[in-house]
Amino acid sequence: MGEKPVIEARALTMRYGPQLIQKNLDFKINRGDIFVVMGGSGCGKSTLLKHLTGLYEPASGEIFYNGSSYTEADADERQKLRSQWGVTFQSGALFSDMTLAENVALPVRHAGVSRKETVELVSYKLALVGLAGYEDYYPSQISGGMCKRVGLARAIALDPDILFFDEPSAGLDPLSARRLDDLILNLRDSTGTTVVIVTHELASIFAIANNGIYLDAITKTWLDQGDPKWLRDYSQQDIVRSFLARGEGT
Amino acid sequence: MRQAQLYCHASDDSPRQLILSGHWSGRVGTAERHALESAVEQAGSSTIQLLAGDEFTWEASFPAFIHGLIQDCFSHNQKIDCSAMPDSLQTLFTLAAAVPPNTAQPATGQSRFAAIQQVWNEVIDTLVFIGEMKLATLRLLTGRSHMRAVDAVSCLNQAGPQAIGIITLISILVGMILAYLGIIQLRQFGAEVYVANLVAVGMVREMGALMTAVIMAGRTGASWAAELGAMKVNEEVDALTTMGIRPMDFLVMPRLLAMTITMPLLCIYSFLLGMLGGGVIAMTMDMTPRMYLFQLLSSFTPVDVVVGCFKGLVFGWLIVLAGCQAGMNCGSSSAAVGRATTRAVVLAIVFFVVADAGLNIMFYHLDI
Numbered sequence: 001m002g003e004k005p006v007i008e009a010r011a012l013t014m015r016y017g018p019q020l021i022q023k024n025l026d027f028k029i030n031r032g033d034i035f036v037v038m039g040g041s042g043c044g045k046s047t048l049l050k051h052l053t054g055l056y057e058p059a060s061g062e063i064f065y066n067g068s069s070y071t072e073a074d075a076d077e078r079q080k081l082r083s084q085w086g087v088t089f090q091s092g093a094l095f096s097d098m099t100l101a102e103n104v105a106l107p108v109r110h111a112g113v114s115r116k117e118t119v120e121l122v123s124y125k126l127a128l129v130g131l132a133g134y135e136d137y138y139p140s141q142i143s144g145g146m147c148k149r150v151g152l153a154r155a156i157a158l159d160p161d162i163l164f165f166d167e168p169s170a171g172l173d174p175l176s177a178r179r180l181d182d183l184i185l186n187l188r189d190s191t192g193t194t195v196v197i198v199t200h201e202l203a204s205i206f207a208i209a210n211n212g213i214y215l216d217a218i219t220k221t222w223l224d225q226g227d228p229k230w231l232r233d234y235s236q237q238d239i240v241r242s243f244l245a246r247g248e249g250t
Numbered sequence: 251m252r253q254a255q256l257y258c259h260a261s262d263d264s265p266r267q268l269i270l271s272g273h274w275s276g277r278v279g280t281a282e283r284h285a286l287e288s289a290v291e292q293a294g295s296s297t298i299q300l301l302a303g304d305e306f307t308w309e310a311s312f313p314a315f316i317h318g319l320i321q322d323c324f325s326h327n328q329k330i331d332c333s334a335m336p337d338s339l340q341t342l343f344t345l346a347a348a349v350p351p352n353t354a355q356p357a358t359g360q361s362r363f364a365a366i367q368q369v370w371n372e373v374i375d376t377l378v379f380i381g382e383m384k385l386a387t388l389r390l391l392t393g394r395s396h397m398r399a400v401d402a403v404s405c406l407n408q409a410g411p412q413a414i415g416i417i418t419l420i421s422i423l424v425g426m427i428l429a430y431l432g433i434i435q436l437r438q439f440g441a442e443v444y445v446a447n448l449v450a451v452g453m454v455r456e457m458g459a460l461m462t463a464v465i466m467a468g469r470t471g472a473s474w475a476a477e478l479g480a481m482k483v484n485e486e487v488d489a490l491t492t493m494g495i496r497p498m499d500f501l502v503m504p505r506l507l508a509m510t511i512t513m514p515l516l517c518i519y520s521f522l523l524g525m526l527g528g529g530v531i532a533m534t535m536d537m538t539p540r541m542y543l544f545q546l547l548s549s550f551t552p553v554d555v556v557v558g559c560f561k562g563l564v565f566g567w568l569i570v571l572a573g574c575q576a577g578m579n580c581g582s583s584s585a586a587v588g589r590a591t592t593r594a595v596v597l598a599i600v601f602f603v604v605a606d607a608g609l610n611i612m613f614y615h616l617d618i
Contacts, residue, residue: 053488082491087492096486151489
């Protein structure tokens, strides 16, 4: 008992200039959680992820990592925290003038891993996402779905403490999406990685997530949080139940 | 197909009923559509019930018209009851009303002082960027930078060898222009021989650096702004940040380093070619090569070359500042990349022309 949550948001309010995105978000993510951020289009899920990854500053409220405030951390502390995270982006965000191997190797080399070890690591991580043998390809030579998988390989290259995924399975074929779910579960089980996912894919949500939050675009705050399966059956909020029940054909 | 018709039935004990029959479309029955609008208007605050009459059919534009009518009525506290309309229409209305309309206005920033605010924000952004560049330079000099040597070499290639062709052409032509200008004026005093002085001093102290900077701003600065802007749109800059790699070190420093190395060299190259271009014109005006060369070498000193190169260096830094800042602060749309590119070129030219004026005043007072 008493272990601090890996991530904790307290009264987090997000804005784009004068436009309010979400207000008063309070949630805790514990070690080993697979936490899913749910909600309709435009409710601010990706924006929340950008706040959690330190790309945007909150309008008010605070985010804590292992009990320490990120908001109050200085540049060096933030840099140190970031080096323990892996982040994937909606588009993959690969560097177009680098090969896939160079893309995956970038954070590895930055962390000071030797060239030989980097080559082995890159090859293994690309194989994990089903892209063995694609090391020398450029992002422009592969499909969008493959780019996302390379982005994932890059994010998990250093076995991060926290993995952030923005729509990981959007644009993937069902088999690749299933493989991705298995990989995320495996990462969590083998290394205790905490995973934060923004997704619409209900199959993925029920397959892997054990915790989550539902953001509402109209009230601009969270409506409910907890295990997605529990939310589907027992949430007091009709909209949350109906959002999650859609996957069951109800 | 039967023409659209509207029948209005009003009684005290039931809602006002509007019965629609015939074919309702965007073109047919415009008069009836107006009649429907007026009937709704006359109904006041009571509920209006729409009913499907004989041979009622509709085209795709009809639900849009009724939806608009419902919205208008809603804003006037009226209610239109469509429950007696065909199911297919009701489904469409239900779908359209499923999510309440957004009441918030998009942020336009069109306040009275929006333009001043924008200029002020740009000044602040530029100062912040200069500060970040300074810190990144210090990290580079102390060996703590995240810059990759391979990126610096690639930028060096873009800002050096790849620019040689266009700089050759422009420098020769500028030298020729200066020579023509000088010959026309100096001939009036029988002093054509001094055309070499004009070309040499003009190229070395002013035109060489200025024209090289114009070319580099239009060619390399714009290209870097577009490249960084596209990286920003593609979330590559965010990806770097989340990897713990400073974008300023990784993306801006290689460009700054490349420009610092190439600009003075390109300026010297431009001086030489400008003098060559001027010489070609001087030859055609009965001046011997020996005379031109003698006059040329006696007209400028190494200090002039240093001044010219220093100007080129400063212009190069300003091109990196304008190009990289425009790219890194680019919005998230493809149109924003275009704007960033334009901004990079315009700002760079403004920056280095202002800097040139300032440097000339400074050199004059320092007697350099």
